[in-house]
Amino acid sequence: MDPAPVSVSSSSDAAPAGPAQTGAVAGILVAVSLGHFINDTIQSLVPAIYPILKDGFRLDFGQIGIITLVWQLTASIFQPLVGIATDRRPQSYSLVAAMALTSVGVLMLARAGSYGAILAAVALVGLGSAVFHPESARVARLASGGRHGFAQSIFQVGGNAGSAVGPLLAAFIVLPYGQGAIGWFAALSMAGLVLLAGVGRWYAAHRRKPAAAAAPRASGVDPRQVTIAIAVLCLLVFSKYFTYAAISNYFTFYLIERFGLSVGEAQVRLFLFLAATAVGTLVGGPIGDRIGRRTVIWFSILGVLPFTIGLPYMGPVGAVVCALATGVILASAFPAIVVYAQELLPGRVGMVNGLFFGLAFGMGGLGGALLGEMADVTGLTVMFQAAGFLPAIGLLAWFLPDLKGARRS
Template sequence: MADSTVPQPTIGTPSPQSAQAVVQTQYLVILSIAVCHFINDVMQSVLSASYPLLHDEFSLSFTQIGLMSLAFMGTASVLQPLVGTITDRYPFAQSLTLGMGSTMLGLLLLANAPSYGFLLMGASLIGIGSAVFHPEASRVARAAAGRKFGTAQSFFQVGGNAGHAAGPLLAAFIVVPSGRASVAWFALLALVGMAILSQVGRWHANHRRTKKAVAPARAHGLPKRTVVITITLLAFLVFTKNAYIASISSYYTFFLIERFELSTQEAQMMLFIFLAASAAGVIFGGPIGDKIGTRAVIWVSILGVLPFTLALPYANLFWTGVLTVFIGLILSSAFPAIVVFAQELVPGRVGLIAGVFFGLSFGIGGIAAAALGLVADATSIEFVYHLCAFLPALGILAAFLPRLGQDPA
């Protein structure tokens, strides 16, 4: 009599259906994190996009505006490595939800602040929210990435860049016409984000519990001294990128208003174009890095914008828009590659590395914004862009980065 027993699948070998379901869930998690990154960065972008309005309402100097950026970015910078280190050792599934809640409180305070001191407090709360969000969200994206770490990092970061791009646009059409109190409306987005992140936190906690084995980290074979030097080089490259980005995000609207006599709304639209190009650049940075190596992407994305930044201070209005599109598109592709490169250098410390580099990104941006505000008050907004034009020349430092396993020889 024929054996009619149905063969059972071997334990540990997932069926094609279950494997497909896992992949679909991972894509959904990455999409959810990207959407929440969009929400988080829309809310923090509303802060900088509201600077012209706050400048007029509170009679702020450029130095005071720079200090607001420092309060936001400096808080995020100091706390992100600490948050990353703590969550590496003591994972907390709902930390993302709490971080989004802090950002919501910061927005509500910003909308109702009676004085400049309360504006600084609101900016700091938004910074705390970002400090909690970025390291843990980056860890979740990597956990759901499979082996396509660059692609996952790009999709995660493009949500943030899209949020940065949408913030000035929303500010132009909502905050500027309706006044500062309308900033509170964006707190509704935070509630949506908190609901999504609550579910993402549950997935991540379950992912950690049910994972039977962790794939061993790929050893790069580099001595500790080389790793330290390389991390330092990457930090200088982050400085180059974010100092220039800070000059655009904090003062580009003032540059356009002063030089080309644009209205605030027209200047915000120009800022949106730059930030939209930056979001597009992030999409390409990670996948290209997965194919050709992150080292090559870092090299081209920073040094490659130098001709455009040098030309920008001399361009008319049309070419200013064109040049900033190329600057945003190329320069923004660097950060996903830098984060993945650093995580490969220090395997097993995903939260710490994400915290350090997102923290550097915020901290450098805040310090640069404050310093450039002093320069603008002492000289002019136009001089700021003459000065910053040479920053991408530091991209030559990428030549000293070692080749890792994912980089072609």
């Protein structure tokens, strides 16, 4: 492996310091978070416009499923591959390329006149996301000033906000004006392209600094333990995103069916849940910086268990309270998981980012599909009762090594 990844990874542990640099680094964090907001806003448009595509092209649910498969496969499978490639040869302007791919995909989707053109368009949108996440998360780490959890939280909350806003924009812009209105979102992605060009200039200048030549600090963990720990983290991501998929996809239907709420009332409660996940994402990273990421991972996965188990047995207010508590606590896990994995594998930040962001995206889609099939067979209440035990997988966090202790030894 050439020395390029060493320079980037080492600098990820030592972002520029000093009063003169603080504002610039904070600006970069805000910029990549805004870029994440734009990326995930556009990504969330894809499922939001399924009704338009289904009616306009007379698609069946199987064809809608193929659209989802193509979009999610390109967005999830390619992420670790992009991460591995950029570990070996970092690309300062890859974020610009990512937003350009997304822009082309959006314009193609607006003008698509056939099913094949739709598949090609969503593949480009997914590929843009696959290129965006590994390097943008690396830039957030570079700009962290050593507060890696805090930087991950700022970066990820932009994505949370975009995922929540996208369907609203689709409802107010695309649904009334039709498929062609999707093209208006290319203006948003082009604004992101300009924003990320500035990030690319900072990234290129930062990589050229002589201070970035030091080797990354080893985790101090036995390679076999590292393999086990990464496998455990992947299982925790599975638990987190299947639990998240249960609420984000089916909580509105549950409230309507079980308590007789209107669609509008149920959607308000879903937005409250999405807001709670944004709060959890924002606080999870800084808390991990203070008390340790392993502790946050323990609490954030296992801590939701009483709420997820209790949710289907509560009344309308109690169910919402359980959902909000689940959103806050569960969302605090992901920044800690990503940074913990980065510390387990120093020098392979891009691969780690691609693996876990891709896995999160894939597990969310898979969880939504499988839990939906289960709800069709057993009913929503039984599905929520079964899904409530998924966070018990968090017991596997026992096998995560103490990285601080490993370094001291």
